[in-house]
Structure formats: structure tokens, C-alpha cells
Amino acid sequence: xxxxxxxxxxxxxxxxxxxxxxxxxxxxxxxxxxxxxxxxxxxxxxxxxxxxxxxxxxxxxxxxxxxxxxxxxxxxxxxxxxxxxxxxxxxxxxxxxxxxxxxxxxxxxxxxxxxxxxxxxxxxxxxxxxxxxxxxxxxxxxxxxxxxxxxxxxxxxxxxxxxxxxxxxxxxxxxxxxxxxxxxxxxxxxxxxxxxxxxxxxxxxxxxxxxxxxxxxxxxxxxxxxxxxxxxxxxxxxxxxxxxxxxxxxxxxxx
Amino acid sequence: xxxxxxxxxxxxxxxxxxxxxxxxxxxxxxxxxxxxxxxxxxxxxxxxxxxxxxxxxxxxxxxxxxxxxxxxxxxxxxxxxxxxxxxxxxxxxxxxxxxxxxxxxxxxxxxxxxxxxxxxxxxxxxxxxxxxxxxxxxxxxxxxxxxxxxxxxxxxxxxxxxxxxxxxxxxxxxxxxxxxxxxxxxxxxxxxxxxxxxxxxxxxxxxxxxxxxxxxxxxxxxxxxxxxxxxxxxxxxxxxxxxxxxxxxxxxxxx
DNA sequence: CAGTGGTCTAGACCACGGG
DNA sequence: CCGTGGTCTAGACCACTGG
Numbered sequence: 144x145x146x147x148x149x150x151x152x153x154x155x156x157x158x159x160x161x162x163x164x165x166x167x168x169x170x171x172x173x174x175x176x177x178x179x180x181x182x183x184x185x186x187x188x189x190x191x192x193x194x195x196x197x198x199x200x201x202x203x204x205x206x207x208x209x210x211x212x213x214x215x216x217x218x219x220x221x222x223x224x225x226x227x228x229x230x231x232x233x234x235x236x237x238x239x240x241x242x243x244x245x246x247x248x249x250x251x252x253x254x255x256x257x258x259x260x261x262x263x264x265x266x267x268x269x270x271x272x273x274x275x276x277x278x279x280x281x282x283x284x285x286x287x288x289x290x291x292x293x294x295x296x297x298x299x300x301x302x303x304x305x306x307x308x309x310x311x312x313x314x315x316x317x318x319x320x321x322x323x324x325x326x327x328x329x330x331x332x333x334x335x336x337x338x339x340x341x342x343x344x345x346x347x348x349x350x351x352x353x354x355x356x357x358x359x360x361x362x363x364x365x366x367x368x369x370x371x372x373x374x375x376x377x378x379x380x381x382x383x384x385x386x387x388x389x390x391x392x393x394x395x396x397x398x
Numbered sequence: 399x400x401x402x403x404x405x406x407x408x409x410x411x412x413x414x415x416x417x418x419x420x421x422x423x424x425x426x427x428x429x430x431x432x433x434x435x436x437x438x439x440x441x442x443x444x445x446x447x448x449x450x451x452x453x454x455x456x457x458x459x460x461x462x463x464x465x466x467x468x469x470x471x472x473x474x475x476x477x478x479x480x481x482x483x484x485x486x487x488x489x490x491x492x493x494x495x496x497x498x499x500x501x502x503x504x505x506x507x508x509x510x511x512x513x514x515x516x517x518x519x520x521x522x523x524x525x526x527x528x529x530x531x532x533x534x535x536x537x538x539x540x541x542x543x544x545x546x547x548x549x550x551x552x553x554x555x556x557x558x559x560x561x562x563x564x565x566x567x568x569x570x571x572x573x574x575x576x577x578x579x580x581x582x583x584x585x586x587x588x589x590x591x592x593x594x595x596x597x598x599x600x601x602x603x604x605x606x607x608x609x610x611x612x613x614x615x616x617x618x619x620x621x622x623x624x625x626x627x628x629x630x631x632x633x634x635x636x637x638x639x640x641x642x643x644x645x646x647x648x649x650x651x652x653x
Numbered sequence: 654c655a656g657t658g659g660t661c662t663a664g665a666c667c668a669c670g671g672g
Numbered sequence: 673c674c675g676t677g678g679t680c681t682a683g684a685c686c687a688c689t690g691g
Contacts (some may be wrong), residue, residue, distance in 0.1 A: 407659085408661075442662045444663090445660080445662080462667030510665060
């Protein structure tokens with residue numbers, strides 16, 4: 144065996160050896176299987192497994208039951224004043240194959256704990272939109288948006304064509320949505336979310352209140368859960384950033 | 399065995415059973431050991447171990463080699479305009495026993511990649527301060543601060559008495575430090591940081607540029623790495639928040 | 654169908670912590 | 673010293689994926 148006997152942590156040495164080798168591979172490339180690692184490093188399967196799991200924890204590889212272990216990539220998901228409060232749009236910036244898929248649409252009344260957010264313009268009814276963030280067919284995130292019926296009457300009709308709420312509000316209702324506030328943390332998802340994300344691993348938890356840039360009226364409440372192993376959320380706030388930078392930013396990226 | 403045989407994921411059933419039981423315990427209380435779990439649930443040790451490791455991933459328990467498994471708690475670490483750019487101060491708000499300990503002090507010149515941050519007032523020399531964030535004697539975070547010598551000449555002399563840079567700048571130099579920009583993400587720490595944090599687990603990665611509230615001049619560049627299992631970082635930004643709320647906030651908490 | 658990762662067993666030795 | 677969690681072995685069966 145070729146690992147450091149002094150610390151006697153075989154699986155870490157193996158993990159490090161594999162990680163440095165993976166540097167040269169491309170995203171999605173196949174990584175040696177547990178069996179391969181057993182043979183090459185002459186270790187037991189649990190130890191080989193531990194090494195690959197270590198790399199999974201480091202976001203270096205992605206493991207799929209029945210299929211194999213592959214080089215992983217985390218989709219960038221920047222949050223800040225320079226970026227619109229739109230998951231579809233933000234994911235699009237990275238040039239990756241990440242999409243938002245409409246899952247559920249319904250209606251509800253405002254819950255007591257949400258009254259403050261909308262105050263003083265409290266809508267009677269809200270359109271509740273559940274969407275899944277998908278990468279390569281896998282669900283990597285899930286979000287619930289609640290949009291004021293008063294601000295965007297008949298919103299449901301537009302959702303079939305396009306899953307981007309931000310875009311619909313802009314094109315159909317003349318609303319330029321910007322963040323009023325955002326909360327970002329890492330928490331263990333509740334059961335009903337864990338089932339959708341297919342993991343109980345601690346995940347990004349985003350909550351935001353979005354308003355019309357022109358009037359300042361609250362339009363949307365959003366809550367999202369996002370897998371940390373598939374999406375690299377980064378929060379950037381700068382006093383000098385203004386949402387007006389938005390168009391420039393989008394223009395820069397698209398050229 | 400009392401778990402759901404349909405999914406045949408013994409360790410998850412055991413983990414869930416233990417987690418619900420832990421709800422009633424206090425922080426720091428002892429949790430059944432691997433051996434205890436083996437006996438109670440009549441499972442093998444690797445399975446019992448997997449159950450406890452699952453709870454560790456969920457931040458529910460903390461495991462200490464040679465000592466035992468205990469109910470865990472994550473120290474709140476709020477970041478936002480309402481909170482000062484001061485780790486000592488922020489941790490103090492939670493009423494917990496978290497402290498900043500001075501590790502290294504040295505001097506350096508500005509690195510090329512950092513020129514932009516300080517522009518146009520580029521200091522010749524910087525005071526480099528390494529500090530460890532500690533909870534119950536454990537290192538749970540590590541941060542490097544680079545403070546402009548021009549703005550705070552002789553800063554080193556004050557560091558022995560008090561580890562709070564924010565406080566020293568305020569009391570000795572009349573500088574009210576506020577955040578100009580902050581970047582927050584989750585990344586795998588580099589080796590030299592992993593050794594300090596005692597983990598290669600993905601950790602909070604904070605980078606901030608802090609300025610004098612009065613003049614707007616850049617005073618400090620900060621970079622921190624913080625364990626996700628011990629500290630619950632939460633980023634909150636609100637358009638209505640102003641750093642002037644700071645005094646009220648601190649006053650509220652201290653009364 | 655063969656190969657993959659997910660789970661599980663029944664042992665073992667070790668380093669560390671606290672009494 | 674004993675109990676703890678950390679590591680490791682050598683097997684086993686399973687569910688799932690893909691050709």
C-alpha cells in the first residue's frame with residue numbers, strides 16, 4: 144500500500160491520491176469504481192468505499208447507484224444586488240444545462256406570519272408556485288413562490304409557456320422584480336423537501352421578499368431549498384451595487 | 399428490529415429513532431454510544447455507527463473520539479447590514495461562550511490581487527492578524543484580517559489586550575468599521591486551513607472588505623473559514639437596513 | 654446480464670479521554 | 673484503566689443501471 148502509515152488513515156490517503164488524479168479529468172468523466180479502488184490500492188471494500196465517500200463529501204465526485212462514480216460539478220448560483228431575483232435567469236448566466244420546471248400551481252390566502260412582509264399592501268389571495276431546479280434530469284433544488292394576485296392577476300395562465308416568474312412579471316405586468324430582502328442559511332431540509340431533493344444533507348435555505356423596483360410594492364415571497372453538492376450558491380453584497388447594474392451585467396454575459 | 403423492512407435502511411430508521419429521542423435532551427447531553435445502540439437495536443457496530451454519523455451530518459450530534467457522542471448546538475452567526483463586521487461582537491450577541499483568540503500577527507505588503515479593494519487609497523503596509531474562533535475550547539473557525547497601517551498605525555500594540563479589531567479601531571482610532579462588500583459561499587477548505595479547523599468538510603468561506611463609515615476609506619480585508627457543523631451562519635440583507643441601526647440593535651440585545 | 658453503489662454482518666486493533 | 677469513537681478487514685445480499 145502506498146499511503147502514510149504514520150497516521151494510518153488509509154482511506155484519506157486513497158481519497159487524496161484519487162482527487163489529484165481527478166484534477167485532470169473532465170466533468171462527468173467516470174472515476175474508478177469501488178472495486179477498481181480495492182484492486183489498485185489493495186484495500187478492503189469498506190475502505191475503498193470510505194475514500195470515494197470522502198470525495199463525495201468534498202463535492203469532487205458524484206455517485207449514482209447502479210451506474211458509477213463521476214467527476215462532479217457545482218452549478219454557480221450567485222445572489223446579490225447585481226443579479227435578478229430569478230432562479231431561471233441566474234442559472235442561465237452560467238451557461239449550464241440547469242432549468243426550472245413547474246411542479247405545482249395553486250392559490251392560497253396569506254398566512255399570519257407572512258402579513259408583515261406584505262404590509263401595508265396585503266393581498267387577499269396569493270398564487271402559489273412550486274418549481275424544481277433540475278440539472279441533467281436530477282432535481283437539485285426546490286422552491287415555492289407566492290405571488291400577490293392583486294399585483295399579477297391571472298398569472299397562472301402564463302406559467303404553462305414559461306417557468307420564469309421574473310420574466311412573466313416583466314413582460315406581462317410591467318413589473319421589474321428586485322430583492323427587498325434575502326435570508327441565506329444552511330439547514331437540514333424538512334421531510335417533505337428532503338423527499339424532493341432526495342437527500343437529508345444540510346442544504347441551502349433561501350428566503351426572499353421581492354418587490355417592484357418602481358413602486359416598491361411587495362410582489363413575491365420566495366422560499367427555496369438547494370442541494371449544496373450540486374449548486375454553489377454564493378452571496379455577494381456590495382454597497383456600490385445597484386439593481387440598475389442588472390442590464391449591463393446581463394448584456395456583458397450574453398456577448 | 400423495529401425499522402421499516404420495506405426500505406431496509408436500518409441505519410436511517412435508527413437515526414430517526416435516536417433523533418426524535420434527542421429532541422427532549424439539552425445541549426451537551428450524552429447520547430447513546432455506538433455500543434449502546436448496538437445492544438438496544440440489535441444491529442452490528444458499523445450499522446450503529448452509520449446511524450450516529452447520519453445524525454452528525456444533520457448537525458444533531460457531535461462526536462468526540464475517546465469521549466462520546468453529545469447533543470450538538472450551532473452558534474448563530476448573523477451577517478448583514480444590521481450587524482457589525484466583527485466576529486467577536488457577532489458571537490457575543492448570541493450569549494454563547496464563543497470567543498476569538500489571537501493566533502498570529504505579522505506585517506506584509508499589499509498583494510497585487512488586493513490592490514483593487516483598497517484603490518485609490520493603497521496602503522504601503524498591512525497588519526496581518528490571524529485569529530481562531532473557539533467554542534468550548536474547540537477551534538470552529540479561522541480568519542485572517544489585513545488592516546491598513548496607514549489607517550491604524552501601531553495596531554499591533556493594542557491586540558494583546560483585546561482580540562476585537564472592530565473595537566480597537568473604534569476606541570483607539572475613531573474608526574467605525576462597516577462592511578462595504580461581503581462574499582459568502584461554501585467551499586472545501588485548503589489544506590492549511592483544514593488542519594486548523596480539523597476537518598476537510600465543506601465550510602463557510604467569508605470574504606469581506608470593510609471601510610470607515612465616515613470617510614468610506616478601506617480599512618480592513620477579511621477572509622474567514624467557519625465549520626458548518628458548529629456555526630450557523632445566516633446572511634440577511636434588507637434594503638431598509640442601515641448600519642445606523644447598529645447601536646439600537648446592540649442596545650436591545652444587551653438589555 | 655454483469656457491474657455498480659447501498660446496506661449489513663462479525664469480528665479486530667488503535668488512539669484518545671476521563672476517572 | 674476502561675469506554676469511547678476512528679479505522680480496517682473479509683466477506684455477504686440487495687436494488688438499480690445499462691448494454
